[in-house]
Amino acid sequence: xxxxxxxxxxxxxxxxxxxxxxxxxxxxxxxxxxxxxxxxxxxxxxxxxxxxxxxxxxxxxxxxxxxxxxxxxxxxxxxxxxxxxxxxxxxxxxxxxxxxxxxxxxxxxxxxxxxxxxxxxxxxxxxxxxxxxxxxxxxxxxxxxxxxxxxxxxxxxxxxxxxxxxxxxxxxxxxxxxxxxxxxxxxxxxxxxxxxxxxxxxxxxxxxxxxxxxxxxxxxxxxxxxxxxxxxxxxxxxxxxxxxxxxxxxxxxxxxxxxxxxxxxxxxxxxxxxxxxxxxxxxxxxxxxxxxxxxxxxxxxxxxxxxxxxxxxxxxxxxxxxxxxxxxxx
Amino acid sequence: xxxxxxxxxxxxxxxxxxxxxxxxxxxxxxxxxxxxxxxxxxxxxxxxxxxxxxxxxxxxxxxxxxxxxxxxxxxxxxxxxxxxxxxxxxxxxxxxxxxxxxxxxxxxxxxxxxxxxxxxxxxxxxxxxxxxxxxxxxxxxxxxxxxxxxxxxxxxxxxxxxxxxxxxxxxxxxxxxxxxxxxxxxxxxxxxxxxxxxxxxxxxxxxxxxxxxxxxxxxxxxxxxxxxxxxxxxxxxxxxxxxxxxxxxxxxxxxxxxxxxxxxxxxxxxxxxxxxxxxx
Amino acid sequence: xxxxxxxxxxxxxxxxxxxxxxxxxxxxxxxxxxxxxxxxxxxxxxxxxxxxxxxxxxxxxxxxxxxxxxxxxxxxxxxxxxxxxxxxxxxxxxxxxxxxxxxxxxxxxxxxxxxxxxxxxxxxxxxxxxxxxxxxxxxxxxxxxxxxxxxxxxxxxxxxxxxxxxxxxxxxxxxxxxxxxxxxxxxxxxxxxxxxxxxxxxxxxxxxxxxxxxxxxxxxxxxxxxxxxxxxxxxxxxxxxxxxxxxxxxxxxxxxxxxxxxxxxxxxxxxxxxxxxxxxxxxxxxxxxxxxxxxxxxxxxxxxxxxxxxxxxxxxxxxxxxxxxxxxxxxxxxxxxx
Numbered sequence: 001x002x003x004x005x006x007x008x009x010x011x012x013x014x015x016x017x018x019x020x021x022x023x024x025x026x027x028x029x030x031x032x033x034x035x036x037x038x039x040x041x042x043x044x045x046x047x048x049x050x051x052x053x054x055x056x057x058x059x060x061x062x063x064x065x066x067x068x069x070x071x072x073x074x075x076x077x078x079x080x081x082x083x084x085x086x087x088x089x090x091x092x093x094x095x096x097x098x099x100x101x102x103x104x105x106x107x108x109x110x111x112x113x114x115x116x117x118x119x120x121x122x123x124x125x126x127x128x129x130x131x132x133x134x135x136x137x138x139x140x141x142x143x144x145x146x147x148x149x150x151x152x153x154x155x156x157x158x159x160x161x162x163x164x165x166x167x168x169x170x171x172x173x174x175x176x177x178x179x180x181x182x183x184x185x186x187x188x189x190x191x192x193x194x195x196x197x198x199x200x201x202x203x204x205x206x207x208x209x210x211x212x213x214x215x216x217x218x219x220x221x222x223x224x225x226x227x228x229x230x231x232x233x234x235x236x237x238x239x240x241x242x243x244x245x246x247x248x249x250x251x252x253x254x255x256x257x258x259x260x261x262x263x264x265x266x267x268x269x270x271x272x273x274x275x276x277x278x279x280x281x282x283x284x285x286x287x288x289x290x291x292x293x294x295x296x297x298x299x300x301x302x303x304x305x306x307x308x309x310x311x312x313x314x315x316x317x318x319x320x321x322x323x324x325x326x327x328x329x330x
Numbered sequence: 331x332x333x334x335x336x337x338x339x340x341x342x343x344x345x346x347x348x349x350x351x352x353x354x355x356x357x358x359x360x361x362x363x364x365x366x367x368x369x370x371x372x373x374x375x376x377x378x379x380x381x382x383x384x385x386x387x388x389x390x391x392x393x394x395x396x397x398x399x400x401x402x403x404x405x406x407x408x409x410x411x412x413x414x415x416x417x418x419x420x421x422x423x424x425x426x427x428x429x430x431x432x433x434x435x436x437x438x439x440x441x442x443x444x445x446x447x448x449x450x451x452x453x454x455x456x457x458x459x460x461x462x463x464x465x466x467x468x469x470x471x472x473x474x475x476x477x478x479x480x481x482x483x484x485x486x487x488x489x490x491x492x493x494x495x496x497x498x499x500x501x502x503x504x505x506x507x508x509x510x511x512x513x514x515x516x517x518x519x520x521x522x523x524x525x526x527x528x529x530x531x532x533x534x535x536x537x538x539x540x541x542x543x544x545x546x547x548x549x550x551x552x553x554x555x556x557x558x559x560x561x562x563x564x565x566x567x568x569x570x571x572x573x574x575x576x577x578x579x580x581x582x583x584x585x586x587x588x589x590x591x592x593x594x595x596x597x598x599x600x601x602x603x604x605x606x607x608x609x610x
Numbered sequence: 611x612x613x614x615x616x617x618x619x620x621x622x623x624x625x626x627x628x629x630x631x632x633x634x635x636x637x638x639x640x641x642x643x644x645x646x647x648x649x650x651x652x653x654x655x656x657x658x659x660x661x662x663x664x665x666x667x668x669x670x671x672x673x674x675x676x677x678x679x680x681x682x683x684x685x686x687x688x689x690x691x692x693x694x695x696x697x698x699x700x701x702x703x704x705x706x707x708x709x710x711x712x713x714x715x716x717x718x719x720x721x722x723x724x725x726x727x728x729x730x731x732x733x734x735x736x737x738x739x740x741x742x743x744x745x746x747x748x749x750x751x752x753x754x755x756x757x758x759x760x761x762x763x764x765x766x767x768x769x770x771x772x773x774x775x776x777x778x779x780x781x782x783x784x785x786x787x788x789x790x791x792x793x794x795x796x797x798x799x800x801x802x803x804x805x806x807x808x809x810x811x812x813x814x815x816x817x818x819x820x821x822x823x824x825x826x827x828x829x830x831x832x833x834x835x836x837x838x839x840x841x842x843x844x845x846x847x848x849x850x851x852x853x854x855x856x857x858x859x860x861x862x863x864x865x866x867x868x869x870x871x872x873x874x875x876x877x878x879x880x881x882x883x884x885x886x887x888x889x890x891x892x893x894x895x896x897x898x899x900x901x902x903x904x905x906x907x908x909x910x911x912x913x914x915x916x917x918x919x920x921x922x923x924x925x926x927x928x929x930x931x932x933x934x935x936x937x938x939x940x941x942x943x944x945x946x947x948x
Contacts, residue, residue, distance in 0.1 A: 445626065445630075446629070446630045446633055446634075448876070449626075449627070449630050449876070449879070449925070449928065450630065450633075450634055450879065450921070451878070451879025451880065451882055451883060451920070451921065451924050452879060452880070452883075453879065453880060453882075453883025453884075454879065454882070454883060454917060454920060454921065455634070455637065455638075457883075457901075457905075458637075458638060458641060458913070458917055459641060461905050461908075461913060462641055535766065539766075539768060542768060543768070543770075543883060543884070543887055546770065546887055546890070547887060547890065547901075547902055547905060548902075548905060548906060549905065561771070561774075565774075565890075565891065570774050570777050570778050570782070570789075570891075571777070571781070571782060571789050571790070573778070573782050573783075575778055578771075578774050578778075579775070579778075582767075582768075582771040582774065582775070585766075585768065585771070586763065586766055586767050586771075589766040590762055590763040590765075590766045593762050593765070593766055594762055597762065597830075
């Protein structure tokens with residue numbers, strides 16, 4: 001039985017603007033277990049990027065944590081990082097215990113210094129001997145299929161795909177427990193995507209990182225890499241489930257809609273064709289009452305408009321927030 | 331359309347402050363001489379007097395009232411600045427538009443020409459041209475100054491036009507009636523308009539400063555009084571070393587006040603129109 | 611170490627600057643012949659007014675002018691004659707300082723101008739950029755607001771007017787610094803300590819006038835560059851990796867500084883203009899002062915010669931700055947493929 005690495009409890013993270021609030025993450029609770037890859041899926045604007053920032057405690061105005069807490073297991077103990085300041089979390093955790101792979105690797109690396117220099121600076125910032133980290137970097141480059149020679153070059157001298165691999169190598173240099181990948185494959189072509197996912201899996205397999213949380217709008221990639229999938233909509237969790245189970249039988253109508261809108265070369269899909277979910281994602285300043293999805297849900301009932309469904313465990317390991325599965329019906 | 335563009339400007343503190351100061355000076359320039367009816371060229375026996383009740387800003391070596399000179403000077407300097415800015419704007423628009431629309435060799439040639447003007451030290455050439463002219467009218471000075479500031483603007487116009495044209499180009503070829511054309515106009519004009527305003531404001535600065543520089547070395551307008559000519563006279567009479575501060579300090583303050591406020595206006599516009607700079 | 615791209619970049623800049631130089635000198639040359647109203651007559655009437663003393667001198671000057679401006683020959687012949695002579699180092703003979711040659715008049719004063727202009731511009735550039743970066747790092751703090759407001763105002767103060775204020779305040783009122791000249795009257799340039807100190811004392815105010823005023827402009831520009839640069843991806847990534855702030859600021863400063871180098875090159879022309887006029891205010895014996903004398907006496911050969919040399923200097927400086935940029939920015943030095 002593996003333990004939780006991160007516990008997110010009733011987190012509410014809003015963007016406080018002049019006279020309104022954008023409720024980007026609204027009462028979200030889940031756990032990231034050790035040794036798992038969890039995918040967070042949703043349309044643009046569903047709050048998943050804000051979630052990444054909450055995990056890191058990268059809270060900068062106007063983003064504010066209005067309620068709830070985030071617990072991170074560090075050295076066997078759970079630390080409430082949401083109660084620390086951004087600077088404290090940054091100093092103690094960023095790079096060392098949790099790290100980030102950003103969306104665009106193109107510009108993620110400091111363009112005007114050599115990669116080796118960058119690694120040296122990283123060592124300096126963390127108080128580690130430079131040579132030690134450089135040695136590690138060389139080995140890590142090999143792990144991601146990059147000739148260590150490239151460390152002595154500038155980022156622009158590497159191709160796009162190589163840069164992506166270099167970013168992974170550098171992001172995991174200090175063996176962080178949690179790796180947050182925020183839309184890392186959006187800007188990649190299919191071939192590089194496959195390579196990227198393969199490398200991520202290797203990182204986990206070798207124990208370089210313990211767990212990975214993969215945030216994306218692309219369900220197809222999640223299926224290839226994640227153990228569990230978490231579906232977000234309008235700041236709320238719709239469903240959490242192991243990947244194979246959720247694909248086989250999605251419980252929440254929103255999940256079903258999402259899966260139906262993806263084109264993959266499976267015979268059932270070819271038969272069924274793809275459908276889209278009608279309507280547009282809601283306004284997070286004044287979200288719909290009750291279940292946020294009810295205006296677009298083909299299976300909406302009258303209770304869905306009035307009350308908010310709670311996230312309940314329906315089957316072992318599967319949680320869903322939908323009145324279709326609870327006793328409360330019209 | 332324009333109303334929507336400009337409403338947010340008026341919420342900016344910087345913009346209001348800058349605009350107020352500029353308007354104040356414009357009003358001074360227009361109405362000042364009418365209210366303070368003293369002849370700036372009238373020589374009196376009160377030579378080199380410090381500020382007093384009769385002469386609020388004192389007098390110069392020839393007993394001429396400095397405040398009167400200042401008011402006329404503000405008027406001329408603003409006029410030159412405005413005119414020079416207009417000329418630069420026109421040249422820049424023409425060059426930029428032609429470059430973007432014609433493309434090919436015309437574009438290359440015009441851009442090379444623009445680069446040459448950009449690299450050439452404009453003040454020097456302006457001095458040169460002015461030195462060869464026997465009689466220099468204010469308009470002539472404005473023309474000389476206007477010949478050098480436009481390159482930045484031409485480049486920007488060209489860039490904007492090219493991006494829009496390439497986008498709509500496909501639609502243009504399938505264009506059925508005015509529909510798409512109006513789209514271009516409504517899309518293009520606001521972007522160009524904002525940049526035009528900002529550049530115009532900065533050009534005025536260049537015009538005022540340029541005129542002051544030219545006047546100081548004796549190449550200003552041969553007739554009339556501008557802020558630069560007042561400074562020139564003060565230097566010629568060694569006012570600095572003789573401590574006649576009321577002669578050279580006020581014109582300088584006027585120049586700095588006007589140009590700084592114009593710069594503040596331009597900066598405020600930049601902050602409002604350029605989303606990357608917004609504070610929220 | 612030098613890539614093909616770098617050579618291409620340098621080569622292109624060199625050719626561009628050469629062409630621009632030729633264009634500029636052509637303009638300098640053509641102007642007097644193109645402006646309506648024969649400047650020659652002006653000069654001559656001026657000379658006859660001014661040179662009460664020596665009618666012989668006037669005639670000699672007249673003769674020189676006629677030769678130099680050879681209005682009898684077609685203009686392109688004149689132009690090539692001029693170019694030919696220029697390459698040989700002969701920029702003509704001055705009219706107001708007749709019979710001294712233009713080049714001999716300009717060469718001694720040029721160093722004074724460069725001594726003032728170059729250090730002042732570079733110091734202003736560096737200080738201004740540092741201040742602007744500081745303001746951007748501490749966005750919206752009182753440092754930021756203070757720097758921005760002050761810079762907005764100060765950047766618009768003409769060098770020469772600031773010079774006037776300084777002379778008045780420090781020279782006349784307080785009397786602690788000299789009110790003009792590059793060195794005390796009566797002393798002759800030499801390399802003794804006392805002379806050097808004397809020069810430095812006279813140098814402070816004109817230097818300060820340029821530095822204080824120019825700094826403002828750089829601060830505003832750099833602040834903008836840094837604000838923009840702080841939004842770049844590598845900043846976010848470096849932060850997420852636990853890189854400390856000091857290091858990230860160094861990164862941002864370095865990357866923002868690069869385009870400012872190009873800006874420095876472009877600003878030299880304007881800076882030179884301001885410096886020339888400042889020289890006049892300070893009675894500083896540089897090129898500006900000489901130019902002023904030449905303008906007042908309409909000494910066209912001298913004016914023309916000064917311009918040709920000044921423009922050449924600007925372009926040379928431009929080229930040096932471009933070269934430095936090409937070396938410093940690894941993307942150009944090693945040739946970016948994209």
